Amino acid sequence: MRKNSIGIFDSGYGGLTVFKSIIPELPAYDYIYFGDNARAPYGDHSYETVYRYTLDCVEWLFAQGCSLVILACNTASAKALRSIQQNILPKKYPGKRVLGVIRPTAEVINQYTTSNKVGVFGTRGTVKSASYQIEINKLYPEIEVVQQSCPMWVPLIENNEHLNAGADYFVKIYLERLLAKAENIDCILLACTHYPLIVPKLEAYLPEGIKLLSQGDIVAQSLKDYLSRHPEIETELRHGGGQTFVTTGDPEVFNTLGSLFFGSSIKSTAVSCPAL
Template sequence: MASRDDAIGIFDSGVGGLTVLHALLAALPREDLVYLGDTGRYPYGTKSAETVTRYSIENVDFLIAKGVKLLVVACNTASSVALAALAARYPVPVIGVIEPGARAAAARTRNGRVGVIGTEGTIASGAYTAALRALRPGLEIYTRPCPLLVALAEEGWVEGPIPRAVVETYLATLKKSGIDTLVLGCTHYPLLKALIAEAMGERVVLIDSAEETARAVAELLGGQGLERQRGAGSASFFVTDVPDRFVRIGQRFLGARLESAVRIER
């Protein structure tokens, strides 16, 4: 039986999910967070659904052994193909990053035209389109894979003429479509939010799936009486490959909060 003092478990294929952890730190400062980056098998976007589900189960087995009260799948690819299998397998609540973002977009759009950007794997899965249509069947949904944005975010190229040109090229067709709401459907993309907002213009609302997921976690914990009541929270980090690159890139997401990570053997 989970208790309110247990940690929240989070996993991603790499560093992108740290934007979700960052949002959780802000929304739930008393909570202990355990993050697993499956860096040894990154990226997930090119893998089959069966493989991603197997990897996800192995990741969650590790987190469950840490005694977590809730699981956050901070990976759009895993959220799109493995969430149901994880929810059926484990005795704690499981939250992905797609449903919270889709729910916020469906609520915020005024003209019924919503855009979604993400990796090729996430866009090809149709997960955001399905989630949005389930919430509001009449929505017009426009999607665009933007794979290069992940590399730009990880290398710290989040401002300047080169990333601006890439962002503008990717978003040109979405801008012409008349959308008024755009879902950032990859956990790396919040690092490029300023450039994306600039490219889309002030009339387009950006939906940050990391922030929306943190809100969903806070609501669920509050609703089930599982929010931690006292003390300062902590964050611990685990990876499946050498931690040096994870720490270096992760500090762009979290700064001094990420000092080290522990490698686990697979």
């Protein structure tokens, strides 16, 4: 492991789409990507379980020397981030930082809608948390946020069935359910880092004039801005351009499926958190 790397955490593969976007913006840093595949998916777990799992993995990354960890997982950001930031970091890790994907997206969502009607596709856990509604309306109370959970999309994607004909039904039905909840939706946020892989199917059924918004580029720009504003964090980071991939699951499976998300071949190693 490379000391002073940026840690990127996800319950599985989805965070690789965020990592893929970060690299072109910040290529000089060293990174450790951690996929907790042995306990994925997180979407249907309770707050307490997601918090415990996420904290396990964040502390593992801290133990490798990471001073900054990105929760590239909407469920973990919704259910665990605030508690870690408020209750764990000040007491145990005052010099370290953990950032999520929800706040950066909420901060710029107004740039993508003119009707002030925004749709959100997410896991059951993210939708139930109402985190996007809360964060967006803190900043932009005039924006109406309409949500739809898509429980079949992650299994389709992780079984590499998302672009086959059988996926069309689940793409159409979730899109129809979302659009039936409000008129004049002109922007739909993909609030799960798996979902960029299903964009070709969504675009085939999306009505004209509705934009799809993925989070990777937004999070990458937000991280770049964060490091420019926090030199006390930035100067601690190692500039070697290294990329390390670890998983709590089977490395061979992770390498095969992970390459679909990352866009190029990867090589991972198996690790175990204390709780596993």
